[in-house]
Amino acid sequence: MRLLDRKADLKEISPLTLAFIGDGVYDLLVREKLVCEANRPVGMLNAEKIKIVNCTAQADAAHYLSEFLTEEELSVYKRGKNANASTVPKNAKKIDYHCATGLEALFGYLYLKGDTDRIRTLFELTEKNITDKEAEEC
Numbered sequence: 001m002r003l004l005d006r007k008a009d010l011k012e013i014s015p016l017t018l019a020f021i022g023d024g025v026y027d028l029l030v031r032e033k034l035v036c037e038a039n040r041p042v043g044m045l046n047a048e049k050i051k052i053v054n055c056t057a058q059a060d061a062a063h064y065l066s067e068f069l070t071e072e073e074l075s076v077y078k079r080g081k082n083a084n085a086s087t088v089p090k091n092a093k094k095i096d097y098h099c100a101t102g103l104e105a106l107f108g109y110l111y112l113k114g115d116t117d118r119i120r121t122l123f124e125l126t127e128k129n130i131t132d133k134e135a136e137e138c
Helices: 015-037 042-052 055-068 071-081 094-113 116-137
Strands: none
Touching: 015 042, 015 071, 015 094, 015 116, 055 071, 055 094, 055 116, 071 094, 094 116
């Protein structure tokens, strides 16, 4: 799915703009995952979502995904990671925030590019990483 009517040069779009849309894409994928797992009260769904959609968890996902990225994807991730964000949430480490921004920029880039198959593939890898970490904690 590509929502842009005109062909935009995605390399000219600010990495923070890519992260803006990628944040929504990633958030929606997590919500979809949680709803498909079980029908739960909205409060429980939101509590579970917050465990996955936060700087620390997204930075962890970015580190995990780095070995699976193409050169082009890694370049987009690095542009997002190195973007000059004016603020960092007070409960987040600066490095985690930058890594999470890189991940969001990557998902935004792939979304605007119309590469939903790749988005799904990468998200499935993050799901595997989450599942593996949960199994380790037991």
